[in-house]
Amino acid sequence: MLKTESTDSSSQKGAGIGGPSFVGLSELIEEGDTVIVYVSFGSMYPIVVKRGMSITMKFGQLRHEFLIGKQWGSRVTTTAGFIHALRPTSDLWTRCLPKRTQILYTPDVSLILSLLDVRGGSVVAESGTGSGSLSHALAIGVLPDGHVYTHDIDETRTRKIEAEFKEHGLSHVTTPVVQNVCVEGFFVENSCDGVFLDVPCPWEAVENAVRALSKPRGGRLVSFSPCIEQVQRTASAMREAGFVEVECIEIVPRQLMVVDERKQSLGEFNLHGDGEECAPGKGRKRKTPCGGKDEDGGTTTIVSPSTQPTHTGYLISATMLPRL
Numbered sequence: 494m495l496k497t498e499s500t501d502s503s504s505q506k507g508a509g510i511g512g513p514s515f516v517g518l519s520e521l522i523e524e525g526d527t528v529i530v531y532v533s534f535g536s537m538y539p540i541v542v543k544r545g546m547s548i549t550m551k552f553g554q555l556r557h558e559f560l561i562g563k564q565w566g567s568r569v570t571t572t573a574g575f576i577h578a579l580r581p582t583s584d585l586w587t588r589c590l591p592k593r594t595q596i597l598y599t600p601d602v603s604l605i606l607s608l609l610d611v612r613g614g615s616v617v618a619e620s621g622t623g624s625g626s627l628s629h630a631l632a633i634g635v636l637p638d639g640h641v642y643t644h645d646i647d648e649t650r651t652r653k654i655e656a657e658f659k660e661h662g663l664s665h666v667t668t669p670v671v672q673n674v675c676v677e678g679f680f681v682e683n684s685c686d687g688v689f690l691d692v693p694c695p696w697e698a699v700e701n702a703v704r705a706l707s708k709p710r711g712g713r714l715v716s717f718s719p720c721i722e723q724v725q726r727t728a729s730a731m732r733e734a735g736f737v738e739v740e741c742i743e744i745v746p747r748q749l750m751v752v753d754e755r756k757q758s759l760g761e762f763n764l765h766g767d768g769e770e771c772a773p774g775k776g777r778k779r780k781t782p783c784g785g786k787d788e789d790g791g792t793t794t795i796v797s798p799s800t801q802p803t804h805t806g807y808l809i810s811a812t813m814l815p816r817l
């Protein structure tokens with residue numbers, strides 16, 4: 494359970510104004526930064542640091558001002574334990590963002606960035622925005638001077654992502670758009686290096702994606718679909734629209750956990766993916782252990798977590814060659 498509350502009503506001014514902690518590389522946490530409050534592997538909370546505010550969690554209460562001036566990554570004491578104050582990354586954000594829809598997770602997100610060939614300066618169009626999991630990774634990927642146009646038919650979602658981008662210092666590289674990409678197309682034409690689709694009928698948006706892609710540079714189209722019938726329809730639409738290199742990949746990751754036995758036995762970190770707590774001094778049975786001694790005498794063990802992720806969806810990718 495997480496509770497956010499004000500401990501000082503006089504310092505509420507400016508609530509919600511965040512710093513560029515997603516973008517900057519400052520050493521110390523400042524007021525306005527977004528901090529990922531790491532309790533354990535399965536338990537993290539994003540907060541915007543604000544004097545006078547506090548959060549209440551399983552391990553007690555933490556006053557935001559205790560974070561100000563601390564180094565990123567510091568262990569910070571709460572009233573009933575401690576947390577680690579982590580700098581936000583796109584992966585951490587995906588793990589703890591406020592979910593408004595189904596979201597894309599890091600294994601798919603990382604491959605999407607690669608398939609779209611996202612780099613600093615790229616112009617990318619995305620639909621739908623959903624909870625903004627992929628949108629954050631794209632925005633960070635196109636920094637410092639690229640742009641992400643993220644489209645959704647639901648205005649509450651574009652409004653929410655607009656506020657989050659502002660809070661995270663990513664407004665200058667993003668434009669949320671309320672638009673049905675299957676009917677109205679994308680906000681920009683002849684501009685994009687990449688288009689990404691995560692909508693129920695992606696094949697209906699393929700012709701509009703062609704219009705959004707840059708004619709002289711060409712570009713990439715990637716679409717996420719949970720079932721193979723959608724893949725078939727989308728792949729056919731891509732070929733008919735003139736795309737080449739139409740390919741499909743399904744990512745099914747196998748996760749292995751790297752466990753430092755001493756830290757685990759001290760209860761410092763719970764590295765189990767199932768969110769189960771590790772009581773101090775108590776080990777856990779492992780399924781596939783194998784390990785060795787560290788240089789400093791500690792033991793590192795590689796273990797399989799008790800649950801493994803399975804099918805999320807298929808990624809179809811294709812290339813549009815430059816058109817003169």
Ligand SMILES: C[S@@+](CC[C@H](N)C(=O)[O-])C[C@H]1O[C@@H](n2cnc3c(N)ncnc32)[C@H](O)[C@@H]1O
Nearest residue numbers: 596597621623624625626627645646673674691
């Ligand atoms: C599964 S969510 C996307 C999740 C997102 N990729 C993420 O990682 O958070 C699908 C979104 O597509 C939006 N959507 C559905 N059809 C659409 C369309 N034709 N044009 C624009 N957005 C659409 C929905 O409103 C929904 O928010």
